[in-house]
Amino acid sequence: MFDTVLVANRGEIAVRVIRTLRSLGVRSVAVYSDADADARHVREADTAVRIGPAPAAESYLSAERLLEAAARTGAQAVHPGYGFLAENADFARACADAGLVFIGPPAEAITLMGDKIRAKETVRAAGVPVVPGSSGSALTDTQLADAAREIGMPVLLKPSAGGGGKGMRLVRDAERLADEIAAARREARASFGDDTLLVERWIDRPRHIEIQVLADAHGNVIHLGERECSLQRRHQKIIEEAPSVLLDEKTRAAMGEAAAQAARSCGYVGAGTVEFIVPGGTAPVGGTPPEPPVSAYYFMEMNTRLQVEHPVTELITDVDLVEMQLRVAAGEALDFGQEDVRLTGHAIEARICAEDPSRGFLPSGGTVLRLREPQGDGVRTDSGLSEGTEVGSLYDPMLSKVIAYGPDRPTALRKLRAALAETVTLGVQTNAGFLRRLLAHPAVVAGELDTGLVEREVDGLVPDGVPVEVYTAAALLRQAALTTADGSGWADPFAAADGWRLGGERAWTAHHLHVPGHEPVTVRVRRTPDGGTEILPAGAEHPLRGAGGVPPRPGAEDRFTFHLDGVTHAFAALPDGTWLGRDGDAWHVRDHDPVAAALTGAAHAGVDSLTAPMPGTVTVVKVAVGDEVTAGQSLVVVEAMKMEHVVSAPHAGTVTELDVTPGTTVAMDQVLAVVEPHAEPQGEPHEEVTE
Known part of the structure; x- marks a missing residue:
């Protein structure tokens, strides 16, 4: 085994790799850009080296600086994690030339499988079924458009290099091909430095199932079962689970062998993933897969690295995949065979990303003010976060992963929903609440999944406006702030602005609350004779009953609850006067400025203004001052994360x-x-007809 390994990555995957290195007694070397000088992976490693300024091109994507860091620290091997240079054949060769072991497959396998066009041709020759699509590389825009029309709409444009959904475009209208091809090329060039595209037939309502493979340098190739990755948004996975409810043992074995054959066809060594697409309706849940099994699935691509979703496989197989990567890279042979692999229980993973579901999932950012990440009792969180972390727009938006394990799928689902309710990343808007609601969707609970489910159901999974619970909690906290007390805890009743009056019911205290981007809301609160609390939210006809009276100021008690529509909501007090809600969306209110301090919304620009939907960088400007434009015409392109x-x-x-x-x-x-809009034409008045 190696003595020292450099981790050429950042964030949660760097922390994950460092954890296994520590368990094996191997010294870990972290690298960091100026943006990550105080990052968690830097603090957890045994040593760390600065490799450049914040832009990835000048730090994490600089092979020269990474190799210099390895030389300075005496590293014998480099673990690339995923993303950045993990699937860069030139970097793998550069490591070998520098006398370092690249903890991944041979550069030749990366090159072959990294080119989706050559990869399809190679596995097809090995007997693995592939998705119908274009043939040949370096196709021009015209050739791509012609191939798309020949295949038949809809089609999927895909970069030949890279992965992660970057640059992928679903095109249903042939008239949109030119624009979509241009956009796909731009994204591919920005993400991978290569704008080569291919086009494939789009399969409606498909399921995305991938097989984890392990191969050593001694000719042994095995698979560790499948992962269901059908819950996606914009072609990027957001929920993954293992095993899939779709497969029976016969189909699992057939797909596993196809994946192993794909690995053999390119001389693969290490941990990798072979991705398949399963046409919708070919094998219903609980039903019998079609005969022969080979007709039920198609090879899409092979990821020549560790996958983001590897924890679900680890939990159901009890195999540490990072440890296996290290052992294989050190020259060891696999010490178990296919017959030894057992899939036990069920595991589900949710990706926590810096994005705002209420704004169309645009990237978000900010400083992590408070952090709560569940661990234990069948729950695991892989994270690169800590309090004080600055989340910017330079790197990938994924912040962490929450994984739950149970003896069966229903148990794992319940545990993950509960874990997401406990997950808090204050100061940075995330998709945690959205994922929790998605996991409760009837189709997800039933296992009736496909890659388009999230897009079809997204409107029902994103709350419309600010939840009334937040306004209610804010009003209660503001009411509590009106009560004064001396050091003994005694409060002067005549000094408390709590609505008490002589000889009658207490008066309502009105709290006017405003979340930027939303209309102001008034919530009324008053004490009841028995010491309880009544709350009258805006628009409500009847007051709600608060639990336990108006809460004391933080420090006297660490939590308070209130009842709303038959549901009890709990808020916990933190030392700085902040109150934290447990609702899966991590609503955050302060007693001195309850709502505005925690929630942000779009500023109201003029109706003629085009504003940036997210923090980022302008990559394309298609117009100039004085140009005449039509409604819906694309004018500016902004890129972030x-x-x-x-x-x-x-x-x-x-x-x-x-x-x-x-x-x-x-x-x-x-x-x-x-x-500036065109002036309305003056014409004869007409009568509007409403059907």
């Missing part, structure tokens, strides 16, 4: 202001341009 967003004209008109150029860094809601 490896995601591209097109900003379109709100209406037909003239561009009268343009405040950005390619390369401009913008903040969320910053005005990018102004489109």
Whole structure:
């Protein structure tokens, strides 16, 4: 085994790899950019080396600086994690040339499987079924469009290099091909430095199932079962589980052998994943897979690295995949065979990302003020976060992963939903609450999954506005702040502004609350003769009953509860006067400024203004001042966290202001341009008819 290993990555995967290195007694070396100088992976490693400024191109993507760090610290091997240079064949070769072991497959396997076009041709020759699509590499835009029309719409545009859904575009309208091809090339070039594309037939309502493989340098290749990864958004996985409820033992064995054959076909060594697409309806849940099994699934690609979702496989097989990577890279042979692999229980993972579901899942950012990450009793959190972490727009938006294990799928689902309710990342908007609601969706509970389910159901999974619970809690906390007490805890009843009056019912105290981007709300609170509390939210006809009276100020008690629509909500007090809600969305209120201090919303720009939907960098500007534009015409492209967003004209008109150029860094809601609408034509009045 190695003495020292450099981890060429950041965030939760760096922390994860360091954990296994420590368990094996191997010295770990972290690397960091200026943006990560105080990051968790830096603090947890045995030593750390600065490799450059914040931009990834000048730090985490610099092979030269990574190799220098390895030389300075005496590292014998490099673990690339996933993302960045994990699937970069040139980096793997550079490690070998520098006398370092690259903890991953041979560079030749990375090159072959990293080219999706060659990969499909290779596995097809090995007898593995593939998705129908274009053939040949370096196709021009015209050739891609022609291939798409020949295959038949809808089609999926995919970068030949890279993965993670970056640059993938589903095209249903042939008239959109030119624009979508151009956009896919831009994203592919930005993410992977290679804009080569291929086109594949789009399979409606497919399931995404992948097989984990392990191969050593002695010719042994095994698989560790499958992972169901059908719950996706924008072609990126957000929930993964193992095993899949779709497969029976016969199909599992057939797909596993196909995956092993794909690994053999490219001379694979290490841990890798072979991804398959299963057409919808070919094998219903609980039903019998079609005959022959090979007709039920198609090879999509092979990921020549550790996968984000590897923990679910670890939990059901009791195999540490990072440890296996290290042992194989050190030259050891696998010490168990296919017959020794047992799948026990069920595991489900949720990816916590810095994004705002209420704003179309646009990337978010900020400083982590409070952090609570569940662990234990069948729950595991892999995270790179700590309190004080700055989440910016330079790197991938995934912050952590919450994984739950149980003896069966229903138990694992319950545990994960409960764990997400306990997960808190204050100061940074995340998708934790959205994922919790998704896991309670009837189709998810039943295991009736497909890759389009999230997009179809998204509107019902995103709350419309601020939950009334938040306003209610804020009003209760503000009411508590009106009560004064001396050091003994005694409160002067005549000094308390609690609505008490002589000879009658207590008066209602009105609390006017405002969340930016939403209309102001008034919540009324009053004490009852028996010491309880009544709350009258805006628009409610009847008051709600508070539990235990108005809560004391933080320090006197560490929690309070209130009842709303038959549900009890709990808020916990923190030392700084902050109160923390347990609802899966991590609502955060302060006693001195209950709502506005914790919640943010879009500033109201003029209706003619185009604003940045997220903090990021302008990559494309398609217009100039004075240009005439049509409603919906794309004008500016903003990129953040490896995601591209097109900003379109709100209406037909003239561009009268343009405040950005390619390369401009913008903040969320910053005005990018102004489109002055055309004057309404004057004509004869007409009568509107409403059907």
